[in-house]
Amino acid sequence: MTPEAAPSSPKNRGAALNEVIASICGPLLLLLALWFVLGAAPTAPVPDAATPVVRAADIDPAPRFQRMTDPASTLIAGIRQRCNDCHALADLSRNTGEPLVQHANIMLNHGLNDRCLNCHDRADRSKLVGLHGGKLPYADVEQLCAQCHGPIYNDWKLGTHGKTLGYWNAGLGQPNRLVCTECHNPHAPAYEPIRPLPGPHTLRMGSPDPEVATHISEQRNPLIRWQDEEHGTAPQNSEQDYTEGGAH
């Protein structure tokens, strides 16, 4: 009466097949487990080179300018010459503000201070000259600047103006306090406007202002990339412009 008692019954065949299936599924599950343990895990690829948006030169922490050393020298026609090599020969300075014949690369744009000999000594060109005629070496250039820029000089002495490279703690390493001419071009001390490096890679709403937006901003805007790459061109909406949004 019982199915076990009848070897050729269909139910028994079913049990045998179940055993077969179990014997297939068991190893399959084991293989699956092995796949997890031993299988080569997918890893995010390491890119070879960065997107060349920011060059290493853009984020170089070196000072903007090299300060002059004593004795002062400069490049004339590609050759390094000491100042007095030429200036000792004759008084070569007109001191009128006319365009220079030599040193044509120097564009003097220092406000009211528009004469070479306000800062350079007439007799000894390897020195600077103070307002009252005292000679100053190039190593003490901040003393020269301080004659007109007193409050800034005071700030610089206290450390609230200017830049310190190296170490914040003199006990652990030498701080490198930059002098005036390492950040400012003494002939044109104001900073020129520069191109900003790319901004955040986040969603921005509204359409970019065509006057201020460059192609970089569009490349970096995920919304525009999403629309361009996968979903046709970006819709021209007339929402408030993002750069002037809320301003004034």
Place this chain on the structure above:
Amino acid sequence: MRLPLIDEHRSDAGCGSGGCGCAGTSGAQPVASRPGMTRRSFLRTTAGATGGLAALAASLSPLRELTGDGFSMQQFLQKHYKEMTESDMNKALDRIRAQVEQRYELRPEIRDIKPLDGVEFVYALNLSRCIGCRKCVHACVAENNQSRDPEMQYIRVIEMPRGTTDIEQGDHHYDRPTVPDESHYYMPVQCHQCANPPCVKVCPVEATWQEADGIVVVDYDWCIGCRYCEAACPYWARRFNFTTPSIPRDKLNLNMSYLSNRPRPKGVMEKCHFCLHRTRQGRMPACLEVCPTGSRKFGNVLDPDSEVREVLRTKRVFVLKEDVGTLPRFFYYFDERDPLRNISVEGAGS
């Protein structure tokens, strides 16, 4: 004793009455109602089993990534940073070194640098000098091994209209041909290393905490990626790794420390830590060194001769969102005279 009797009784009563519908022998009954294994049912069972296995494998396949570079059993069993002994930490550093070597084929210089005694770091930023060039942003990315694609930036430079400090009017996506713009000023914002940090309070697993020198750090091995801290921070200073960070081999900064710029896995938070692998050894942070204008000042506020102490003593200083009570260690200040454009405050509003 009773159960077989009942069964017999039922079977007898069931088939004896003839009303049960099973006209044939009792041995044939399973064939009619449960036909065992036919060709169709075999195919159905096989297809079902195969499909089930495939679905199981597909649903579990994300777990395979755990065996990749982001996970090891040692890391899984690692103790909390504050409970680790020196040998525990050395083991963890060896593991991280091996993981970096395996992934980048470069040997990093990785240490666990402790805070210095008698040091509390403070940052000061001169808004009169900042020109918004974003050099600090990208020097930070390079120094701290942040993901390049998608690029993660700790510092956010906000372009603000002159005459207001309302950040709602600011814009951090500005992309002008040149900066600075005449009618705006620029306010870089990064982690303020608050003395009363809301991000630390909300962390459910204590994966982020404030160190003795004031730096709020994240243990990337302990973070569960819930992003509560990101929501709690009023300065938008915390970032989440939505994907595995992608750093080109030649851009990897090999000067690493456990709590700062070692490569992070996917799914953890990170943020500015004042370059603690540099600053705890006396050096300046990367954002300060690259700043072309000298707007950034960094130092030990407990040292009476430090630059930041002088800024706090002599300049007009404010903190961002003072009203939320976070007590930031990041101060903004103005110069008496605008060095960039010589515009008076009255002229800016018109």
